[in-house]
Amino acid sequence: MAQVAIVMGSTSDWPAMQKTTVLLDELGVTYEKHIISAHRMPQHLQVFGQQAQDKGLKAIIAGAGGAAHLPGMLAANTLVPVIGVPMQSHALNGIDSLLSIVQMPAGIPVATVAIGEAGAKNAALLAAQIIALQDNTILEALTTFRARQTQQSVDSEDDLI
Numbered sequence: 309m310a311q312v313a314i315v316m317g318s319t320s321d322w323p324a325m326q327k328t329t330v331l332l333d334e335l336g337v338t339y340e341k342h343i344i345s346a347h348r349m350p351q352h353l354q355v356f357g358q359q360a361q362d363k364g365l366k367a368i369i370a371g372a373g374g375a376a377h378l379p380g381m382l383a384a385n386t387l388v389p390v391i392g393v394p395m396q397s398h399a400l401n402g403i404d405s406l407l408s409i410v411q412m413p414a415g416i417p418v419a420t421v422a423i424g425e426a427g428a429k430n431a432a433l434l435a436a437q438i439i440a441l442q443d444n445t446i447l448e449a450l451t452t453f454r455a456r457q458t459q460q461s462v463d464s465e466d467d468l469i
């Protein structure tokens with residue numbers, strides 16, 4: 309049973325959203341991945357959202373670009389926390405995606421991360437932190453990740469020659 313679902317609006321989102329899977333793999337978080345377009349597959353979206361809690365999902369990571377309805381509409385159909393990742397669109401460089409995802413009216417929250425690959429990575433970390441509230445194995449993996457990241461920054465000083 310997957311702990312996290314990664315949902316994206318199109319295969320064109322995959323190069324960015326693949327960064328999410330790399331981090332989830334590193335942390336030992338199990339996941340499933342789906343293409344569900346809010347505007348091309350509205351009925352699939354509704355069914356997926358309504359079944360998310362019963363499937364045992366602890367978080368949904370939703371990447372979408374342009375007029376990015378996917379994270380908000382998923383959130384409207386479930387109480388599983390939704391993390392929205394704005395894709396770096398061609399027309400407006402992701403500002404359209406960001407504003408579409410972050411500006412949810414009060415009542416249906418979407419935890420919105422940064423545009424593009426940074427957001428895709430942070431979405432994985434945030435989902436892992438949600439799971440770590442009740443899972444010591446993931447908590448340890450996150451602690452190790454943080455310690456390694458800190459050490460890499462400390463060691464990077466040696467590159468200043």
Ligand code: RP5
Pocket residue numbers: 316317318319320321345346371372373374395
């Ligand atoms: C959104 O429209 C997708 O999330 C994608 O970011 C964007 C463009 O989709 P394609 O036209 O590349 O399929 O639904």
